Amino acid sequence: MSSLPLDAPMKPLDPHAIAGDSQAILEFLAEYYRDVDKYPVRAADLEPGRVRKLLPEAAPEHGEPMEHILEDVRRDILPGLTHWQSPRFFAFFPMNASSAGLAGEMLSVGLNVVPFVWAASPAAAELESVVVDWMARLFGLPRRFLFSSGGGGVLQGSTCEAVVCTLAAARDRALGRLGGHEAIARLVVYASDQTHATFQKGARLVGIPPSNFHVIRTSAASGYGLTAEAVRAAVDHDVGLGLVPLYLCATVGTTGLGAVDHVRELGEEALRHGMWMHLDAAYAGSAAICPEFQDYLDGAELADSYLKNVGADDDGAGKAPAAIDYKDWQISMTRRFRAIKLWVILRRYGAAGMRAHIRRHVAAAKWFEQRVAADERFEVVVPRRFSLVCFRLAPRSGLDDDGDDDATNHVNRDLLAAVNASGRAFMTHFVVDGKFVIRLAVGGASTELQHVMEVWDLLQGKAAEVLQHYVKPNGL
Amino acid sequence: MSSLPLDAPMKPLDPHAIAGDSQAILEFLAEYYRDVDKYPVRAADLEPGRVRKLLPEAAPEHGEPMEHILEDVRRDILPGLTHWQSPRFFAFFPMNASSAGLAGEMLSVGLNVVPFVWAASPAAAELESVVVDWMARLFGLPRRFLFSSGGGGVLQGSTCEAVVCTLAAARDRALGRLGGHEAIARLVVYASDQTHATFQKGARLVGIPPSNFHVIRTSAASGYGLTAEAVRAAVDHDVGLGLVPLYLCATVGTTGLGAVDHVRELGEEALRHGMWMHLDAAYAGSAAICPEFQDYLDGAELADSYLKNVGADDDGAGKAPAAIDYKDWQISMTRRFRAIKLWVILRRYGAAGMRAHIRRHVAAAKWFEQRVAADERFEVVVPRRFSLVCFRLAPRSGLDDDGDDDATNHVNRDLLAAVNASGRAFMTHFVVDGKFVIRLAVGGASTELQHVMEVWDLLQGKAAEVLQHYVKPNGL
Missing domain, CATH: 3.90.1150.170 (Aspartate Aminotransferase, domain 1)
Incomplete structure (x- = not known):
């Protein structure tokens, strides 16, 4: 595998190129996982800008063999990484890699279809609705969340994307009811002091006035879970001021402490005020594939968004919509073939x-x-x-x-x-x-x-x- | 590679598992690329729901060998895909896969670091600022766009994400000036009738009233490019009504026809009205790595957002900010190690x-x-x-x-x-x-x-x- 001469046409999908480049990466990764336990977990003693200084200011004019590139990864990049796949990584929340995840991602990127509308790759869109149902069943969610029962869901790229989509849906539903866009200045969203900062970011993105982002205190007495009493007090106060309660974010497994909000209690409270309830289970949700954790999701049917998301086009007959254009269920128009990764795993x-x-x-x-x-x-x-x-x-x-x-x-x-x-x-x-x-x-x-x-x-x-x-x- | 027995612990990063699972995928992809030219490019004659019916309603209880999974991909999934990597795919805009892209993605997913803040993987954050500068140089953009000259940029996941971030930044700048969140109802954004629909979606997401999304007609006379005269007429009319011009989206290479807006002319017009100008070059921007296409970007320095994005924290000394927390430059908190894929390519x-x-x-x-x-x-x-x-x-x-x-x-x-x-x-x-x-x-x-x-x-x-x-x- 030598440097491509200037005049050699680039053959991006040439089988030999794929085999050669991929093999080099697999060998690199085998070595990396063998050694990862030996590296300092956190890139320490690194002054900002040091890695930047090691790298050239401009892209190379001519192509290089993968081995050269990987030598630079070893020398310049690895020492500056925090090793999220180290078995000694206990920070933030760990982000799992796996052999099946890598394989699924290779399949997704290798096929590289873009299922933004159903017709652009029907099997990709349908596989997504299948695996979303699989997850809902594994979580023991009520049947109404299943595509096969008139519900449905989408694989978002991140929590914040889910929050932005659902906030925008709630906002537009409320503005339609209130008549007049100026009413946006009266809409209030509620979080606890344990809610992830991504919710505040999402609320600001969709145009909720920052002063209408109301944070409700929790305490050790409730294990730092949000209580319905506290929500009621905050909402009653705001309604008295002429504000409109819009959206309540409940969390199962907060980022800081792993606290759990009482979903059913909060769902009933939200219903009382005509508020949208969103259930953020970005961390602990996956634990609910184990039945012993499913009690934490009790009341999930009261949530306006959990797996179910904006754009869900229930045909009213209790069956799955036939052809889903997933671009309407997310922020971006384009999308990766995410479903196949989850399916492989x-x-x-x-x-x-x-x-x-x-x-x-x-x-x-x-x-x-x-x-x-x-x-x-x-x-x-x-x-x-x-x-x-x-x-x-x-x-x-x-x-x-x-x-x-x-x-x-x-x-x-x-x-x-x-x-x-x-x-x-x-x-x-x-x-x-x-x-x-x-x-x-x-x-x-x-x-x-x-x-x-x-x-x-x-x-x-x-x-x-x-x-x-x-x-x-x-x-x- | 046999089915995992119930009680065998899952070893997601076991070197043998990685080698086995990846090898199976590489063989599958080699076969796929060998045969892709033989498939109908578009999944034809497929009634909605057919793929869904082929797949089980629930996830399997026990793990299966990768070969079984790939057999199902061949039988159930491939016939339902539209083959975006077929050499005969001329639809939408093609979405390139490549051996280097696959390798870069494997490296990204294999290392699986999450550079949401600088400290969470310094080398990943700094590599991003390096490759963004590489791209700006390849495009021949003015020096002010380079990190090394006080500018900077970020790799967004999609055009829509870039639009949402910059619209929110423009909106908040304007609301700060206008004093009072109710003013959001007076903000107007401008697109041409050739602008991608993603812009309309983004504007709605950030809370611009749908009636304030103003579409300006283009015609064959300007090659379907937006003219400054048309913008001026629209803005003058709106200002007369008490509305506030906020944001103009110029496009180099529209999705429908590949039309080009005159960037300098539009930039000067936007400046005249205190509007933010965004330059969408999602399709044709990459062509600007060839000098013969760089004239189309003339005037890019008048854009408020091109590579440069919200959160750019210029330290005022004309140097790159030392440690960038990229989570503040995008919608989501979390992020993939995108930079290494682009760097490898x-x-x-x-x-x-x-x-x-x-x-x-x-x-x-x-x-x-x-x-x-x-x-x-x-x-x-x-x-x-x-x-x-x-x-x-x-x-x-x-x-x-x-x-x-x-x-x-x-x-x-x-x-x-x-x-x-x-x-x-x-x-x-x-x-x-x-x-x-x-x-x-x-x-x-x-x-x-x-x-x-x-x-x-x-x-x-x-x-x-x-x-x-x-x-x-x-x-x-």
Whole structure:
């Protein structure tokens, strides 16, 4: 595979080129996954702009062999990456890769059809409606969500896209009722203080006045779940001011703490005020393929948007619309053949395989939570529900300043920094009620109990170091 | 590779699983590309719902080998696809796959990092700013668009996402100036009757009243390009009514006809009214890597958004912002590692290879345009600028009803239907000034001059058949 001479025509789909280029990548990835555990999880000590400086200012004039490109990936790119596929990645929420996911994506990109309207690739559009129904069944959702029962859904590219589509639908429904576009200035949307920031971004994008984005406080008493009482108080107050309640975002598994809003209670409250209820289960929704987590979705039939989305064209006969133009169910006109990736994953692993995978991570998180709870230096800040553990060094842990959150926050911040700087784990934090909380988000594709055990050892060692440092000055 | 037993733990990143699953896909794709020319380009004679009926109603309980899954793809999915990678695909605009694109995507999905903020994968964020600068240089854009000169850009997932982001930015800038969210009802956006429908969708999404989406007519006299005079007349009229001009969308290479708006003229007009000008070059922009097409971008520095986008955080010192959080430059919070795909493509083929590829398609379109012009039965409806040819059977072509567009439209509709039904080519149509126009969009990754020659033969044969059918009754 030598550099293409200037005058050689580019043959982008030449079988030899495909075989050669792909093989080079597969070898690279095999090496990467073999070594990923050895890299510092988080790209550390990297001053901004360093990678940029390593790379040329302009594209090359002539083509290069894939091997040259991959040498540069090894030398210039890999050291600057945070390794999301490391088994020691416990930050944000892990984003799973898998052999079936890679295969599905290769199939999607290899076929490279664009099912923006049904006619542009009928099988792609229909496969999407099939896998969306498969997911609804796996989640145990009410039948009305199924295409085969007059419901339906779409695979969005991200949570924010789903929020933007549904907010716009709710907004236009309300404006139609209120008569006159000026009424947009009176529409109010409601979130809890635990709702993901993507909702605020989406509300601003669709033209809801930023001052009409109302955040309702949660507290430890409800496990940081939004309560119907709090929603009612906020809505009643706003209605008294002449505002119009538009949209309530309920969350099953919040990003910061994994908190769960009471879906049925909130759905009934939303109904009372004529509000759209959206159910965001971007994190914890997938856990609901396990029956033991499906209670969290109780009341989902009260949601205006879960899987079901704008543009759903129910033909009224309780059957699936025959030919769906998915471009009308999303922001963009164009779209990838996403359905085949999900289909390959579900076929390759099966429902039982997926459930076992999720349960393995939940069990590992449970193990970790128990260790934290049993160690008097630490405390579990919020009871774990899925595979996210929120904990910290407790105020009582040898510090003289028992109960002072500032000092406790300092020591926890130092602990997290020490763990992340070690390169042997990467975790992120969240602040709730003024408390700096460390998040251990278990869920990496290759994360095993062993890695969680190792991170617990690491934390104990670093905690001892950090506490020693803090206790000494006060102890003198 | 046998079915996973129920109790075998899923090892999603196991090297053997990756090698096995990927290899199966590569063999499938090699076979697919070998055979793609034999399939009917467009999935024909497919009643809606047929593919859906072939597939089970629920996900399988247990995992299956990749070979089983691919057998189902061959049997159930392939016959229902429209083959966008067929060399005989001339519909919409072709969507290129390539060996380097597949490799880049595999690398992106294999590493599976999520560069939503700089710190979440610094090298990924910085690689994006590098390749965006590479593209700006290839397009010959003014230096102010480069990160290295205080500009900057982002790889959006689609045109609509770019439109939504820039519309929201323009809207909020205007509302800030006008003081009061109610003013949103007075904001007007302008498009030509050739602007892509995605703009109308975007404007509606961000809350511009549908009645304030003003479409300005174009005509054959300007090659269906929008003129500054027409914009001025529309804006003056609206300002007289108390409306506020917000945003003008100029297009280089419209979807229907490949028309080009005069960017400099429109930019100066927009400036005069304090409007945001957006430049949509989703189709023809890539041709501007060839210097002979760069004149079409003259005046691009007057655009508020081209590569540059919302959130650009110029530090005022004429240097690139050090650490970019790309989540603030797009709709979604999350994002794929898109930059590495584009980087692999640019490295693998080089600028010279990409230019040659584009010129080969433009030359083939030119060849076709000349044949059409030389055949008295046909006419070129709009002069070709890039690789899209818009033509039809001319009114004079043996029909008694010379000049009657309805009859001419009928015969052209029949011609297109006959060509597409043959399975040997797929083209789409557009209607302009009441004329049904056939579009030959050359640009498929493996489309060669030979395929364009064959489609010309096919068209001539079908035209003879169709004309015979139409002429006969009148000739009796």
